[in-house]
Amino acid sequence: MAARGLVILGAVVLCSLVAVFHGAEGIMFSDLQKTLLVSASPRPGQVLEAGADKITVTWSLNQTYQSGSTDSSYKTVELKLCYAPISQKDRPWRKTVNDNLAKDKTCQHGIVSQPYTPSNSTFSWTISRDVPTATYFIRAYAYNSQSKEVAYGQTTDAGKTTDLFEIRGISGRHVSLDVASAVFSAFSVVSLFGFFYLEKRKAKRATQEK
Numbered sequence: 264m265a266a267r268g269l270v271i272l273g274a275v276v277l278c279s280l281v282a283v284f285h286g287a288e289g290i291m292f293s294d295l296q297k298t299l300l301v302s303a304s305p306r307p308g309q310v311l312e313a314g315a316d317k318i319t320v321t322w323s324l325n326q327t328y329q330s331g332s333t334d335s336s337y338k339t340v341e342l343k344l345c346y347a348p349i350s351q352k353d354r355p356w357r358k359t360v361n362d363n364l365a366k367d368k369t370c371q372h373g374i375v376s377q378p379y380t381p382s383n384s385t386f387s388w389t390i391s392r393d394v395p396t397a398t399y400f401i402r403a404y405a406y407n408s409q410s411k412e413v414a415y416g417q418t419t420d421a422g423k424t425t426d427l428f429e430i431r432g433i434s435g436r437h438v439s440l441d442v443a444s445a446v447f448s449a450f451s452v453v454s455l456f457g458f459f460y461l462e463k464r465k466a467k468r469a470t471q472e473k
């Protein structure tokens with residue numbers, strides 16, 4: 264009986280320890296050094312089309328930091344497309360969670376992941392067809408050999424207000440096209456009937472005048 268109690272107690276302690284360590288593992292955005300310079304081709308406010316338009320992203324190490332000391336742990340760089348605050352409003356599924364990056368939903372669309380180099384790297388990306396209509400910016404994360412985020416850079420300022428661009432999603436476009444064609448069909452049906460009505464009235468008047 265006592266042995267069983269001990270086993271249960273041991274299991275509970277172990278679980279709590281795992282929970283504590285797991286919690287401590289969460290990387291905070293404020294833990295990351297902003298050492299990457301990132302720029303992208305869209306002009307501020309430009310509207311791009313998902314599945315068609317390209318975005319060219321350039322990134323490098325900010326040379327103000329001594330290369331070799333800061334970036335010695337960087338293994339890979341991943342570029343991501345991130346929602347601007349205006350497109351996160353009232354959408355908990357895009358929420359920013361800065362105190363645990365594993366739960367952060369700001370940057371949901373991966374662009375590319377490449378081995379890290381301090382020099383300029385450029386990548387040209389055709390916007391995926393599944394990217395929804397929203398306002399975006401681009402962020403680069405540097406990961407260490409344990410695939411943990413250690414540094415970042417982004418195309419916007421800290422408040423995420425500058426250099427934002429828009430993407431029009433494919434489904435949004437289809438919806439508006441469908442609406443447009445529905446309106447157009449309704450209009451042609453109405454005009455067809457209108458045409459017949461006018462013709463008929465003309466014919467009637469013609470017979471009356473005879």
Ligand SMILES: *[C@@H]1O[C@H](CO)[C@@H](O)[C@H](O)[C@H]1NC(C)=O
Nearest residue numbers: 297298299300325326327328
């Ligand atoms: C590069 O880093 C330095 C030091 O943190 C910073 O003052 C500077 O603004 C950075 N350069 C750019 C272009 O962000």
Ligand SMILES: *[C@@H]1O[C@H](CO)[C@@H](O)[C@H](O)[C@H]1NC(C)=O
Nearest residue numbers: 321323324326381382383384
């Ligand atoms: C990267 O390219 C920019 C502009 O093309 C240039 O100003 C900068 O010096 C380059 N940086 C490196 C590390 O080559």
